[in-house]
Amino acid sequence: MTGPTGVEDLPPLREVIARHGLAASRALGQNFILDEQLLDRIAAIPGALDGERVYEVGPGPGGLTRALLRQGAEVVAVERDRRCLAPLAELGAAAAGRLQVIEGDALAVDEAEAVGPAHIVANLPYNVGTALLVRWLGGEAWPPWWRSLTLMFQREVAERIVARPDTSAYGRLAVLAQWRAEPKLAMKVHRSAFVPPPKVMSAIVHIVPGPRPEGVRAADLERLTAAAFGQRRKMLRRSLQSLHGALEALDRLDIDPSRRAETLSIEEFVAIARELGRSEPQPPR
Ligand code: SAM
Numbered sequence: 507m508t509g510p511t512g513v514e515d516l517p518p519l520r521e522v523i524a525r526h527g528l529a530a531s532r533a534l535g536q537n538f539i540l541d542e543q544l545l546d547r548i549a550a551i552p553g554a555l556d557g558e559r560v561y562e563v564g565p566g567p568g569g570l571t572r573a574l575l576r577q578g579a580e581v582v583a584v585e586r587d588r589r590c591l592a593p594l595a596e597l598g599a600a601a602a603g604r605l606q607v608i609e610g611d612a613l614a615v616d617e618a619e620a621v622g623p624a625h626i627v628a629n630l631p632y633n634v635g636t637a638l639l640v641r642w643l644g645g646e647a648w649p650p651w652w653r654s655l656t657l658m659f660q661r662e663v664a665e666r667i668v669a670r671p672d673t674s675a676y677g678r679l680a681v682l683a684q685w686r687a688e689p690k691l692a693m694k695v696h697r698s699a700f701v702p703p704p705k706v707m708s709a710i711v712h713i714v715p716g717p718r719p720e721g722v723r724a725a726d727l728e729r730l731t732a733a734a735f736g737q738r739r740k741m742l743r744r745s746l747q748s749l750h751g752a753l754e755a756l757d758r759l760d761i762d763p764s765r766r767a768e769t770l771s772i773e774e775f776v777a778i779a780r781e782l783g784r785s786e787p788q789p790p791r
Contacts, residue, residue, distance in 0.1 A: 512600050513575045522593050523567050530702055534587050535631020537700035539569050544699055549573035551692045551712055554627060554656040561621045561652070563612045563628035563638065566590055568597045570629055575601045582621050584608040612638060618651040629658040636663060643682050646725070648718040655713040656692065664691055664709035676768050677738065678731045684772045685727060689713040719776045727779040734767035734775075741766060751785030752778065 516522075519540045530536040539545055548570060549555065555577055565571040565583040567590060574581050575597070581604060585594065591609060598605040608620060612634065615621075626642065628635065635657060642655060659667070662675075667683045668691050669675035683689045692712040697703045729749060737745040743763035746752035755778045756763050761770070770778075 511576050511578060512602050512604075513572050513597065516572060516597070516600060519567055519569050519572075522596075526567070526589060526593050528567050528587075528589055528593070531587065535634065536566060536587070537702060537704050538566050539629065539695075539699055540701055541699060542569065542573065544695070545569050545573035546576065548629075548656070548693065548710060549577045549579075549627070551656055551710065553654055553712060553714060554692075555579045555625050556653070558653065559622070559624040561617065561624040561626045563626065564630045564634075565594060565607070566629075567593050570627065571597060571605065574627060575604055579625075580604045582606045582608065582624065584610060584612045584615050586611050613641075621651075623651060623653060625653045625656065627656045632660045632663065635659055639667075639679075640682065643687060643713075644724055644728070646723060648686055648724075649715045653714075656710060657713075658695065658708050658710050660704075661694065661707040661709040664711045667711050667713075671771050672769055674768075677735045681727065681731045681772060681775050683713060685722075685776055686718045687713050687715050719780070721783065722776055722780045723783050726782040727775060730775060730779050730782060731767075734770070738767045742770075749782070751782050754785065755781030 530538060555574065558579065560574050560579040560581045562571055562574060562581055562583040565585050571581055571583055583594065583605065585591070585607060588609065591607065594607045598607065608615060630638065639657065642650065642652060666675045666677060666679045668689050669680040690712050691709055693710040695708040695710065697707050730752065733749045734742065734745050741764045742756060743753060745767060753763060758781060759777050761774060
């Protein structure tokens with residue numbers, strides 16, 4: 507955005523934090539980013555907003571929110587820490603109606619209803635971030651309500667999301683993130699960029715929805731990857747033996763049952779899940 511956005515001349519974030527007594531809470535996983543240039547770079551990740559509506563989870567004192575508003579976005583933000591509501595209200599006043607804040611737990615928000623089509627951007631505590639990621643990427647409905655995800659993770663989790671086969675990072679998260687979406691490592695972020703600095707390095711992953719493979723249910727793929735990676739060192743003939751129809755599916759697809767889960771491509775997982783969906787589940791004994 508080139509014109510004035512109303513949020514150019516705000517006081518420094520450190521000052522806002524001091525004035526509102528926002529000492530970072532460990533229980534809420536608070537590690538704030540105060541470097542506005544870095545925040546602007548995050549908000550400018552290609553495809554993260556496209557000048558559209560953004561759903562920000564965990565705005566805290568509003569550093570990333572400012573950067574999103576500076577880019578011209580309209581932001582709906584959900585924050586659990588009541589202490590952050592006053593500084594966010596100040597930011598909302600400066601942004602003249604472009605910021606709506608929902609107080610509460612992001613895990614409890616009915617997003618399609620409360621937010622509607624939007625890009626999701628978040629710097630979240632890692633446990634909440636992974637739970638939300640699994641929710642956003644899961645389910646049978648596709649394309650999803652969100653346009654893209656731009657999310658900060660612990661670097662090791664980010665690497666698991668974008669991992670390729672035949673690597674130790676490749677597992678359930680990689681298949682979940684890649685079978686009908688395209689994740690990319692967008693930016694590495696040093697631990698020293700946060701206040702207070704966490705123990706680990708971080709990275710931002712940008713994910714856009716892709717086409718949904720025909721005839722595959724997310725639930726079948728989930729059962730398959732849970733079994734396959736639950737015993738990732740075992741050959742498929744062992745790890746998949748209790749999954750009804752799986753060994754027959756390998757046979758039909760000409761996949762060698764002596765292979766291990768981490769050698770299977772995303773396309774092979776998808777093909778096996780499609781076969782599983784075709785075979786009737788056995789009634790419980
Ligand atoms: N976005 C800010 C930044 O980049 O500096 C703050 C990031 S801080 C890592 C995470 C934020 O998420 C905190 O403000 C915290 O209060 C909030 N938060 C934690 N759990 C949450 C939840 N379940 N729902 C909504 N917000 C949550």
